[in-house]
Amino acid sequence: MPHIRHFVRYLQENKLNKKPIYFLGLMTLFWAIYEGTVAFLTPLVISAHGFSATMMGIIIGTSAIAGALFDFIVCRIFKDTNYRKIFFIMFACCLIYPFILFKANSFVLFVAAMALWGIYYDLKNIGNFDYIGRFTKKEEHASSFGLIQVFLSLGFLVAPIMVGALIADGLNWKPFALAWIFLVIAFAFLGILIFFTRKEIQIQAEDRKKHVRTIWSEVLIWGKLGKILFPVLLLTFFLNLIDAFFWTIGPLFAESLKDVHELAGFFMTAYSLPALLVGWFVGYFTRRFGKKRTASLTLLIGSLILCLIYFAHTPIMIMLTIFCASSFISMSWPAINGAYADYISETEKYEKEIAGLEDFYTNIGYAIGPMSAGFLADRVGHNGTFTFLGVCGIILAFYLFLHSKKHININTELKK
Secondary structure (H helix, E strand, C coil): CHHHHHHHHHHHHCCCCCCCHHHHHHHHHHHHHHHHHHHHHHHHHHHHCCCCHHHHHHHHHHHHHHHHHHHHHHHHHCCCCCHHHHHHHHHHHHHHHHHHHHHCCCHHHHHHHHHHHHHHHHHHHHHHHHHHHHHCCHHHHHHHHHHHHHHHHHHHHHHHHHHHHHCCCCCCCHHHHHHHHHHHHHHHHHHHHHHHCCCCCCCCCHHHHCCCCCHHHHHHHHHHHHHHCHHHHHHHHHHHHHHHHHHHHHHHHHHHHCCCCHHHHHHHHHHHCHHHHHHHCHHHHHHHHCHHHHHHHHHHHHHHHHHHHHHCCCHHHHHHHHHHHHHHHHHHHHHHHHHHHHHHHHCHHHHHHHHHHHHHHHHHHHHHHHHHHHHHHHHHHHHHHHHHHHHHHHHHHHHHHHHCCCCCCHHHHHHC
16 A cells, blocks of 8 residues: 555656556556566477577577667658557567467577567557657656556566466467457557547657768767766666576576476566565665666675575575565666666757667667576576576676766767
8 A cells, every 4th residue: 555655646746647648558558468478488488399498598589689670770660650650560560479479380480480579579669759759748758657667567567477377287379368368458558548649739749850860970979879878888788688587587497496386486476576666765775876876786786685596495485585686686777767867868969879779788688688598597507597697797786886987977978
């Protein structure tokens, strides 16, 4: 109940009540249940066809490579479109993906499915940015994205629990059918969203035509901004690498523990749940320590706890370790995203470049993460894989403490 009261007060303070943004949130919720379902099933399906963990990681990693390539050409594909067309294409891809995944029986077909996966995930992000940019005021952007993130986290929390129960007797068509049902519900909320926004006034639509640059000038700006923001981008890369590790190896780890304890199916829940809880008070730490320092400090503590999984030998201890580690690591995400929001508000003309760099490093994390997770799982086991991840997190956290500037003024740095 305290969380519910806090949530209601949060909405009232940010003036998000009685707005169509809720329909986007509800669409996101049911889409996230669909996405969480197929994300949980994907490594299990690939492994069931005889692929090693290393090959499975390589296959899953191609989804992010496809997403990165799509990022590069997307601005030329969607020059004069809006969220409706983007979401329609996304839902079409989502409808096809489970069918290809379920029927795939070769490396080539699995890679084709992964490419589709990476593309529709990028389309989801583009659609969200387009809708919020068109139909919400600038001062409500952060609150709107925060609201969407709550619905997204809730969907990813629910999905593994349901899938774990459905595949208790083996991997079959039932979880795929469930995924399609939630996808249809999500599409229905998209229809409602379109209906209620048909007369809404679009905001800042003309701003999108400003700051048109050539490809070469974009490359130069990306290079300069990438150098200035490298510590922040490096943290973004690693946080997404962690997420990729869990969604690649986590379902396999959970399945391996089911024979030992009936609660082992909640492994992914132990990882996902903290994201819903820590967001309520992360602002206290960022105000006290700063956004980048909070992100680095929570990564350090979470990584130290994650290393302890090597000594956890029972499912309950493993899940408790994961929950505690995730509780701290989950605070790094909103803290570092807040830093990006600061940079964008300070240098609005580089908004697309900063967002593009963040998305590019996100895709790199999701490309390298599954590949390295699968490789390590084959050689040091599941516990050893997460321990190695924790050690890398500790090293990175110390690097960030030593090399991150307390304040980064992009305009000043670009003039040097």
